[in-house]
Amino acid sequence: MSERLALLMNSPYVRRLGVRFDDHGDELTGILPYADTLVGNPLIPALHGGAIGAFMEITAAAGLLAASDLAALPKPIDVSIDYLRPVRPADVYARAAITRQGSRVSNVRVEAWQERRAAPVAALHGHFLVKPAGGER
Incomplete structure (x- = not known):
């Protein structure tokens, strides 16, 4: 696990959830x-x-951290969420897909599901401010 991903995972918010x-x-x-x-x-x-x-949103940030060498945690610029069906009282799973990795802004799509990935319960599309490691800003 990268140092940045560990920082995300150790945040009180992520631990509380x-x-x-x-x-x-x-x-x-x-x-x-x-x-x-x-x-x-x-x-x-x-x-x-x-x-x-x-x-x-946490899954999107983790996906960016796992796929890129970033100097800081990604910061959400805007996030749009589609709630597709009620989320039953059971575990929820999600995967992030980076649709565009830029030098300052990355676009990410996340789908969440419960029993079947083919039946998502929610979807997120977001833009995140990123700071690549070694970049000047």
Whole structure:
């Protein structure tokens, strides 16, 4: 695990959510373990959209850190989230795909799912400010 990814993983916010990552070859899969505190609507029950959005943003940052040699943590410029279906009280998984890696701004897409990757529960598209290691800024 890179030093920057370790810094992200040790942040109180990431630790509070319980997010962890599983690395299989060149794919980094984020895991948001189910916890009762993540339920936003106990009547359905469904996980809170804010927790899902935060998880996907963390996954995007981790994807950028794993794919690039950055001098600092990526900073979100703007993020758009599509909530596609209620997120049941179970673990959630996500993967980030970097659609454009620039010298200052990177575009990332994240899909989150539960049982089947082919049935995503939410999707994120975001632009992140990046600072490559060794770059002048």
